Amino acid sequence: MEFLLITGMSGAGKSLALNYFEDRGFFCVDNLPPALISKFAELCLQSDLEKIALVSDIRGREFFNELYKELSQIEKMNLNYDILFLEASDDVLIRRYKETRRRHPLDEEGRILDAIERERTLLEELRGRATKIIDTGELKISELQEELNQLFLSGADKNSLHLSLISFGFKYGIPRDADLVMDVRFLANPYYVESLKEKTGKDQEVRDYVLKWPATEKFYNKFFDLINFLLPEYKREGKSHLSIAIGCTGGKHRSVTTVIKLAEFLANQDFSINIEHRDIEK
Numbered sequence: 001m002e003f004l005l006i007t008g009m010s011g012a013g014k015s016l017a018l019n020y021f022e023d024r025g026f027f028c029v030d031n032l033p034p035a036l037i038s039k040f041a042e043l044c045l046q047s048d049l050e051k052i053a054l055v056s057d058i059r060g061r062e063f064f065n066e067l068y069k070e071l072s073q074i075e076k077m078n079l080n081y082d083i084l085f086l087e088a089s090d091d092v093l094i095r096r097y098k099e100t101r102r103r104h105p106l107d108e109e110g111r112i113l114d115a116i117e118r119e120r121t122l123l124e125e126l127r128g129r130a131t132k133i134i135d136t137g138e139l140k141i142s143e144l145q146e147e148l149n150q151l152f153l154s155g156a157d158k159n160s161l162h163l164s165l166i167s168f169g170f171k172y173g174i175p176r177d178a179d180l181v182m183d184v185r186f187l188a189n190p191y192y193v194e195s196l197k198e199k200t201g202k203d204q205e206v207r208d209y210v211l212k213w214p215a216t217e218k219f220y221n222k223f224f225d226l227i228n229f230l231l232p233e234y235k236r237e238g239k240s241h242l243s244i245a246i247g248c249t250g251g252k253h254r255s256v257t258t259v260i261k262l263a264e265f266l267a268n269q270d271f272s273i274n275i276e277h278r279d280i281e282k
Helices: 014-023 036-047 058-076 092-102 110-122 124-129 139-154 204-211 215-237 256-264
Strands: 001-009 027-029 051-055 083-089 133-135 162-167 180-181 241-248 271-277
Touching: 001 014, 001 036, 014 027, 014 051, 014 083, 014 139, 014 241, 027 256, 036 051, 051 110, 058 110, 058 124, 110 271, 124 139, 133 139, 162 215, 204 215, 204 256, 215 241, 215 256, 241 256, 256 271
Parallel strands: 001 051, 001 083, 027 051, 083 133, 162 241, 162 271, 180 241
Antiparallel strands: none
16 A cells, blocks of 8 residues: 655645645545544555545644554554655745735734745654655646655556546537547438448448548548547646547447557557447437
């Protein structure tokens, strides 16, 4: 089991880090009171969970002092854990709080610098116990994600991009969560061939019909080349999931064929691919 405690300075990017781990399959919990960490760890050990990330920080207020006792309890369970500590300079933290107009958890009198200095003192021992420390002050979101990749991911998981390939019918509406949408209604339509009308793009006869036209081959070459160019760019910007929706009129023939062919084209590349034929049964 991977058990990761994310902590550090308020405003240093803990929520961004938690989102990063959630996108990579971790079971994530935000703002868990420190006094509950060992109980939570016990529940995790009794479950099938393999990757856990939780944020626990100064928002725990009076419970924060329980953190070190809870970490000792975890060690008695023989549960290995990492502590990721995020920090930034005072100037950066002040700027971020002014930009978001949020209140620092320890700010009682409107003096944010005093609150930051107090928090830094309270977290000094925890910072010393951290296994990973990242200064997020000068990092863009994509750069923070790359830093986390280098620290916590290895092999095929590094820079992984999960793809959802969706076929759909425009008559039923465009998938609302699509990142990229391609309209293939210009391709020859098997619907008007009596022997193919009731079949779908999963049937070889339908695919053969769609693929036999020169316009289809020319389009696939251009479209797949565009996808081949775009995917590394999305990975470089830190995107972890990309949804590509391909639509025809009813979502049964041309779009299904194109999704299948695109999946075959991407099969030998470093992507996790999920295929959904949304409207094939309609």
